[in-house]
Amino acid sequence: MKILAISGSARLNSTNTAMLRAIRAIAPSDIEVSIFDGVGRLPVFSPDLEGEWLPEAVRDFIDVIAQSDGMIMASPEYVRSIPGGLKNAIDWLVSGDEIVHKPIALLHASHRGDDMLAGLRTVLSTITDRFAGDIFLRLHLMKLEPAEVWKAVEAAENRSRVQAYLQAFSAYCMADNKIA
Ligand SMILES: Cc1cc2nc3c(=O)[nH]c(=O)nc-3n(C[C@H](O)[C@H](O)[C@H](O)COP(=O)(O)O)c2cc1C
Numbered sequence: 001m002k003i004l005a006i007s008g009s010a011r012l013n014s015t016n017t018a019m020l021r022a023i024r025a026i027a028p029s030d031i032e033v034s035i036f037d038g039v040g041r042l043p044v045f046s047p048d049l050e051g052e053w054l055p056e057a058v059r060d061f062i063d064v065i066a067q068s069d070g071m072i073m074a075s076p077e078y079v080r081s082i083p084g085g086l087k088n089a090i091d092w093l094v095s096g097d098e099i100v101h102k103p104i105a106l107l108h109a110s111h112r113g114d115d116m117l118a119g120l121r122t123v124l125s126t127i128t129d130r131f132a133g134d135i136f137l138r139l140h141l142m143k144l145e146p147a148e149v150w151k152a153v154e155a156a157e158n159r160s161r162v163q164a165y166l167q168a169f170s171a172y173c174m175a176d177n178k179i180a
Contacts, residue, residue, distance in 0.1 A: 002068050003032065004035075004071045005023065005033050007035065008074065010083075018144075019074060020072075025154075027163075028167060031166050031167075038061065061089065073104060074109055075108075076113065081119055099127050107139075111140045111142065132169060
């Protein structure tokens with residue numbers, strides 16, 4: 001099972017990115033998590049650049065999505081909304097085939113950010129018919145440094161929550177029927 005974990009933060013010491021990296025390290029052995037932390041490297045979306053003009057960074061991004069069995073996504077909230085970089089990354093996917101039936105679930109590294117989560121749920125359930133709205137993990141990691149995030153994720157209680165989350169999403173990816 002190959003899961004692509006996308007961070008919506010372009011920040012070097014991002015709690016969301018650190019959380020995804022820590023989750024990769026404790027994933028069950030049959031679940032391979034890879035990280036995409038490059039939303040800040042994608043050019044601004046324009047339909048004029050699709051098709052034969054597709055920028056290389058975008059092609060690489062679409063390729064890793066195509067190779068995954070499912071995607072998980074974690075993002076900060078900016079001004080009560082989805083950060084521009086993540087929304088831009090999603091916009092690049094909308095006219096392609098790779099996202100249409102891709103299982104996607106959310107996780108979140110903060111006790112805040114519910115407006116962003118609501119917006120992201122609307123967007124993701126629009127671009128794929130396999131958005132797993134019921135599969136969600138929230139860890140309270142806001143303002144922590146990456147080393148502190150790792151420590152918190154690896155703590156026994158969170159470790160079992162992370163593993164249950166990944167197992168639930170893995171089962172969802174394998175199932176033919178939607179559960180969300
Ligand atoms: C420009 C900017 C706008 C923000 N707007 C909000 C907001 O509207 N609501 C909120 O709860 N947090 C807001 N925050 C705080 C971030 O969502 C929060 O610090 C988040 O945990 C950062 O995630 P990261 O560590 O992965 O970058 C904002 C932060 C920045 C830099």
